[in-house]
Structures are given as C-alpha cells and as structure tokens.
Amino acid sequence: MLRTHTCGELDKTHVGDTVTLCGWVDSYRDHGGGLFVDLRDRYGLVQVAFNPPDTSPVEIEASKQLRAEYVIKVTGRVAERPPGKANPNLTTGDIEVRATQLELLNKSKTPPVSPSAAKQDLPGEDLRLEHRYLDLRRPEMQRVLMLRDRIVKGMRDYFAEHDFIDVETPCLGRSTPEGARDYLVPSRVHPGNFYALPQSPQLYKQILMIAGYDRYVQVARCFRDEDLRADRQPEFTQLDLEMSFVDADDVIGEIDGLCQKLAKEELGLDLQLPLPRMTYDEAMRRFGHDAPDLRFGLEIIDCTDLAPKSDFGVFKNVVAGGGFVRAINVKKGTEQYSRRGIDGLTEFVQGLGAKGLAWFRCEEDGKLGSTIAKFFSDEVLAEFAERLGAEAGDLILFSAADWDMTCKVLHALRTKVGREMKLYDPQAMHFSWVVEFPMFAQDEETGHWAAMHHPFTAPLDEHVPLLETDPGKCRAKAYDLVINGSEAGGGTIRIHDAAVQSQVFSLLGIDAATADDRFGFLLHALQYGAPPHGGIALGIDRWVMLFGRLDSIRDCIAFPKTQKATDLMTEAPGEVDARQLKELSLKINV
RNA sequence: GGCGCCGUAGCUCAAUUGGUUAGAGUACUGGACUGUCGAUCCAGUGGUUGCGGGUUCGAGUCCCGUCGGCGUCGCCA
Numbered sequence: 001m002l003r004t005h006t007c008g009e010l011d012k013t014h015v016g017d018t019v020t021l022c023g024w025v026d027s028y029r030d031h032g033g034g035l036f037v038d039l040r041d042r043y044g045l046v047q048v049a050f051n052p053p054d055t056s057p058v059e060i061e062a063s064k065q066l067r068a069e070y071v072i073k074v075t076g077r078v079a080e081r082p083p084g085k086a087n088p089n090l091t092t093g094d095i096e097v098r099a100t101q102l103e104l105l106n107k108s109k110t111p112p113v114s115p116s117a118a119k120q121d122l123p124g125e126d127l128r129l130e131h132r133y134l135d136l137r138r139p140e141m142q143r144v145l146m147l148r149d150r151i152v153k154g155m156r157d158y159f160a161e162h163d164f165i166d167v168e169t170p171c172l173g174r175s176t177p178e179g180a181r182d183y184l185v186p187s188r189v190h191p192g193n194f195y196a197l198p199q200s201p202q203l204y205k206q207i208l209m210i211a212g213y214d215r216y217v218q219v220a221r222c223f224r225d226e227d228l229r230a231d232r233q234p235e236f237t238q239l240d241l242e243m244s245f246v247d248a249d250d251v252i253g254e255i256d257g258l259c260q261k262l263a264k265e266e267l268g269l270d271l272q273l274p275l276p277r278m279t280y281d282e283a284m285r286r287f288g289h290d291a292p293d294l295r296f297g298l299e300i301i302d303c304t305d306l307a308p309k310s311d312f313g314v315f316k317n318v319v320a321g322g323g324f325v326r327a328i329n330v331k332k333g334t335e336q337y338s339r340r341g342i343d344g345l346t347e348f349v350q351g352l353g354a355k356g357l358a359w360f361r362c363e364e365d366g367k368l369g370s371t372i373a374k375f376f377s378d379e380v381l382a383e384f385a386e387r388l389g390a391e392a393g394d395l396i397l398f399s400a401a402d403w404d405m406t407c408k409v410l411h412a413l414r415t416k417v418g419r420e421m422k423l424y425d426p427q428a429m430h431f432s433w434v435v436e437f438p439m440f441a442q443d444e445e446t447g448h449w450a451a452m453h454h455p456f457t458a459p460l461d462e463h464v465p466l467l468e469t470d471p472g473k474c475r476a477k478a479y480d481l482v483i484n485g486s487e488a489g490g491g492t493i494r495i496h497d498a499a500v501q502s503q504v505f506s507l508l509g510i511d512a513a514t515a516d517d518r519f520g521f522l523l524h525a526l527q528y529g530a531p532p533h534g535g536i537a538l539g540i541d542r543w544v545m546l547f548g549r550l551d552s553i554r555d556c557i558a559f560p561k562t563q564k565a566t567d568l569m570t571e572a573p574g575e576v577d578a579r580q581l582k583e584l585s586l587k588i589n590v
Numbered sequence: 591g592g593c594g595c596c597g598u599a600g601c602u603c604a605a606u607u608g609g610u611u612a613g614a615g616u617a618c619u620g621g622a623c624u625g626u627c628g629a630u631c632c633a634g635u636g637g638u639u640g641c642g643g644g645u646u647c648g649a650g651u652c653c654c655g656u657c658g659g660c661g662u663c664g665c666c667a
Binding site for chain 1 (some may be wrong): 591593594596597600601602603615616617618622623624625626627628630631658659660661662663664665666667
C-alpha cells in the first residue's frame with residue numbers, strides 16, 4: 001500500500017502519528033510562505049498544511065505546483081489545529097496533516113467537471129456524463145453509489161437468510177414477440193438468426209420452479225428497447241425472485257419484511273406490517289392511477305350522476321355518451337391558482353389530450369362560481385358543493401370524458417397540484433400494494449384482448465369462469481409495490497393449470513402452434529410436474545432513486561444512457577467494421 | 591413519432607424593444623502575501639453565441655431547418 005491511512009478516517013486520536021496519505025487535490029490555498037491543500041479520497045477530506053517549520057522550503061516550493069485533481073502522496077505528522085482554527089464543516093476539521101514529504105503521483109488537466117462544485121454550479125448533465133470519471137468523484141455521487149451497494153447487499157442478505165438461492169440466467173435468450181421491443185444480438189454461427197437480451201428472467205425463473213429450486217433470487221440486468229423517461233433506462237437492474245407452493249399473500253409478505261428491514265436500516269423508519277393494500281379498481285376510482293402517491297389525499301370525487309342535472313352541454317353530452325364526470329377538490333386552491341393559473345392548468349390537461357378544463361371556485365358565501373356557473377341552477381350547484389365538500393377558497397377541477405381519460409387527467413392534475421401546493425413532506429416515504437390487476441386490456445381499434453401483465457399470469461380463482469363470460473372483468477393474482485407514487489416492483493402468481501393456460505392463450509388469439517413456437521419449452525416443462533408458483537421483481541434503480549430522494553434514475557447508475565440511449569462517455573452505440581458485419585451475414589440498410 | 595424547455599469564455603450564468611467593441615463570477619497564467627478553509631489583493635489570457643440558411647441598415651436576440659441535452663404524451667406484456 002502506498003498509504004497508511006485514508007483521508008476521511010483521521011481525527012484527534014491520531015495526533016502525533018506520522019501518516020502517509022494518497023488522494024486528489026480538492027482545493028489549494030496558496031499563502032505565499034506556505035499553503036494548504038484539501039486532500040480528498042473516497043473516505044473524506046483532510047487538510048494538509050505545507051507550512052514552515054514542519055515543511056521544508058523545497059517541499060513548499062514543490063507544493064506550489066499542485067492544481068485541482070492532481071494525485072499526490074503526502075507524508076506528515078497529524079497535529080491538532082491551532083486554537084480557533086478548527087473547521088467544524090469537516091469531519092476531520094479538528095486536525096491537519098503537517099507535510100514533510102510530497103510526491104506527485106499524477107497531474108490532471110483542468111477538469112471540465114469539478115468534483116468540489118457547489119450544487120448551483122453543477123455543470124450540465126451532458127458534460128457530467130461525458131466526463132463521468134470526474135462526476136463520480138463528487139461526494140453526492142459517491143453517497144448514491146454507496147447507498148445502492150447497501151440496498152443490494154441488504155436485499156441479498158435478506159433473501160439468503162430466507163433460504164433463497166441465487167441462480168444466474170442467460171443474457172443471450174430467445175426473442176418473444178410479447179411486451180417491450182427486444183434488444184437483438186445477431187448470431188454468427190446461425191446466419192440470419194438472433195438472440196434477444198432479456199426483458200426480465202421471467203421464463204427462466206418459472207423453469208427453475210419446475211426444476212424444484214423453490215426459492216430463487218437474482219440481481220438481474222434487464223433490457224427494453226423503448227423510449228426513455230426520468231425513471232426509465234434501456235438497461236436496468238431487477239431484484240428478481242420466484243417461489244413455489246405460494247399464493248400472492250406469501251410473496252407480498254416476503255417483500256413486506258424486506259421493506260421493513262431496508263426502511264429501518266436506510267431511512268430510520270419503522271414500517272407497520274402488513275403494508276397497506278388496495279385493489280387496482282379502488283386505486284383507479286380514488287386516484288386515477290395504478291400506482292397512486294399516498295403521501296397526500298386529494299382524492300377523486302365522482303359527480304357523473306349529478307352532471308346531467310345541469311344545462312352544461314359538455315357534462316350532459318359526456319354522460320349521455322357513457323362517459324364520466326369526476327373531480328378533485330383542491331382545498332384553498334384559489335390562493336395558489338388565479339385565473340391565469342387555471343389557464344395554465346387548462347393548457348396542461350390539453351397537452352394530455354383533454355378537450356378542456358371545467359372548474360369551480362368556492363366563494364366566501366360557500367357558493368360555487370365559474371364561467372360555467374350560469375348553466376347550473378342554485379339547487380344543483382348546492383348539490384355539487386355538498387358532494388365535493390366545497391368550502392370557501394376551494395378550487396374544483398373537473399374531468400369529463402371516458403373513464404380512461406378522466407383517470408389520466410385527474411391523476412396528472414392531482415400529482416401536479418400535490419407537488420406545487422406542497423401537500424406532502426418531500427422527505428416522507430409511503431409504501432403500499434396495489435393488487436388484483438385486470439387480466440386483460442382490450443385494444444380499442446381491433447377489439448382484441450391483450451395480457452396486461454404477461455400471458456402466464458393466473459386469474460383470481462373465483463374469476464376463472466369470467467375467462468369465458470366477461471374477460472374484461474377478470475382480475476389477476478397480480479401485485480405491484482408502490483413507493484411514493486412510483487412502481488417499485490411488480491409480480492404475479494403464474495398459471496400452473498394447463499386448461500386455464502390454453503383458455504388464456506385462446507383468448508389472446510394465440511393458437512396452439514403459435515404458443516408452441518414462442519414458448520414451447522415452458523409449455524413442455526409445465527407438463528412435467530409444475531408446482532404452483534409466483535414471484536416478483538423489484539426495480540433496484542428506482543429503489544435507490546426513492547431511498548436517495550433523487551429526481552433522475554441516471555443519478556442512481558454509475559454509467560447511464562441519455563434519452564436517445566447513447567453513452568456520452570464511450571459514444572456507444574457505434575459503427576462496426578465491414579468485416580464484423582460480413583461474419584454476421586448482416587447488411588446495413590440506412 | 592408528437593408537444594415543450596434549453597444550447598453564449600474550460601465551467602456556471604448575464605446581455606433592456608433587434609442597436610456601440612458580447613460582460614460577470616469561477617477556473618487558468620503571472621505577481622504579492624506566514625494560518626487559510628468559497629483565502630485575499632493586483633494584472634493578464636480566454637468567444638465560429640451548437641451548426642446551416644433566412645428576414646433586416648443591423649441578429650446572441652426574430653423566422654425556418656438541423657444536431658445535441660432534458661421533460662412529457664404515445665410506447666414501456
């Protein structure tokens with residue numbers, strides 16, 4: 001080792017010791033007769049003093065060449081700082097290292113991204129990504145990567161203690177047409193054929209259950225070639241697990257325990273178990289979303305039955321057409337949202353596809369007022385006010401449309417208003433489950449049914465008859481873990497009954513030949529003694545994002561990709577040699 | 591693919607209604623300084639205003655296109 005100690009570990013107990021440190025020059029303060037260097041490594045920051053008489057004139061002269069991010073090795077004696085010179089902002093602020101020897105290990109060009117930059121001086125994200133090795137030197141990035149390390153380790157330890165075994169599954173698999181777009185890898189040995197990178201280890205983990213490994217877990221990299229978002233990357237990491245001889249409650253209970261453990265360890269939070277659960281239908285009714293943010297209320301209130309009592313054409317027509325009129329009551333919202341502010345909200349919902357935004361203000365006398373109030377009689381206005389619990393200063397925002405659009409609009413409004421009116425503590429963490437998702441969603445144009453989760457998801461036992469009579473009402477043994485309005489994990493119990501499986505396939509329009517072609521290996525395996533099984537996958541990147549209170553998933557990943565799925569540091573993806581293409585029997589057509 | 595925001599010195603930003611030679615802080619270079627910790631003080635270097643076109647007497651500013659970054663809708667079983 002070139003060093004005897006790390007920069008962060010020194011304190012008063014080391015006073016008098018001679019130490020050798022290695023690290024990067026975080027900053028330097030040249031004082032003429034001597035100078036001070038803040039030396040940084042992964043463990044912290046310590047002040048190194050190059051002052052007479054401890055430091056020789058030769059070493060002081062050499063120290064004047066130091067610049068930001070130079071890598072040095074320093075030997076010196078740990079000393080208590082002179083009275084009144086301690087720095088309370090530094091954990092090592094009581095002491096300093098009085099240098100006797102300086103060795104320059106490496107120079108640095110002037111860094112375009114400064115690891116010691118204050119938050120408001122943080123360079124643009126494109127620069128940070130291009131020079132990620134500098135960005136990752138920032139204490140904040142180190143905090144996040146270390147948090148990530150502890151979360152993953154905490155998960156691994158937890159499942160190891162619960163008798164799960166870690167099994168690796170292939171990255172080179174077979175493309176299945178369902179779900180997200182695949183990343184493809186061409187095969188050299190089989191010209192014209194392709195592997196697909198896994199969207200998740202779904203099929204393999206089911207095979208492992210059939211193979212008798214009744215508790216499987218893996219930290220698995222997953223790939224989906226879809227457009228990116230602030231919380232979505234093309235490759236991401238899941239804590240994937242599967243269990244045999246279980247029902248939904250068992251899987252949920254297992255994850256409940258994990259949440260409790262990690263919330264305690266990382267957030268100091270005591271979670272009451274079981275975590276709250278809500279059905280999908282209730283979530284959509286009360287919050288308009290399958291992953292509601294339960295840190296605050298602002299629930300949706302249905303006014304569909306009242307709407308036709310008005311003479312307001314929009315309401316009447318929507319209801320007559322089978323649509324819904326629903327609203328949120330923004331308590332004291334008129335202070336935050338003036339007429340101009342409401343115009344802004346109108347533009348906001350129009351951007352989501354809404355035709356407009358109907359609204360009421362509750363006046364001082366408790367009556368509802370609005371540009372549309374003239375279409376409502378006093379009696380009907382009073383009915384609305386009562387239904388909505390309107391009090392002076394409240395702002396009522398409506399969505400009148402089909403069910404899906406009212407959900408989309410009111411969820412977006414609720415999220416926006418909740419954030420803008422600070423209806424919750426940004427430090428708060430809320431864990432809950434949404435359960436019993438629909439089995440199928442119907443394509444509006446074709447009328448075809450599509451699996452909401454995947455085609456192996458089991459329906460609720462009592463809903464099996466609905467597969468024949470009313471698939472849209474059929475609910476699944478599916479469950480999503482929701483943290484602060486973010487989907488932090490999701491899973492299902494799988495079908496292990498061949499008859500139910502073929503029923504689902506036929507509903508999805510997958511005939512026997514197609515099913516055999518796509519996932520024949522799984523269907524075959526299911527015929528050799530498949531245990532009832534189910535599992536879940538947790539989005540590790542999102543867990544880190546939520547536990548670390550970060551706004552972007554890119555800040556939780558050491559080397560993330562941009563919105564266009566490029567790596568600004570390596571400049572991936574890139575072109576390849578003609579020779580490589582020839583070996584793969586590929587021709588580029590652009 | 592649609593919509594929106596952004597792009598000015600190495601970095602973070604400013605630049606009035608379209609108007610003189612595009613400024614500031616920081617970094618960098620040189621100098622001064624024996625206790626600083628965002629050190630301080632003096633001086634200096636540093637610009638294809640992302641790129642291309644257009645409008646105009648005149649464009650960092652307005653228009654069109656394009657590239658890049660971000661957000662969002664579609665998409666993400």
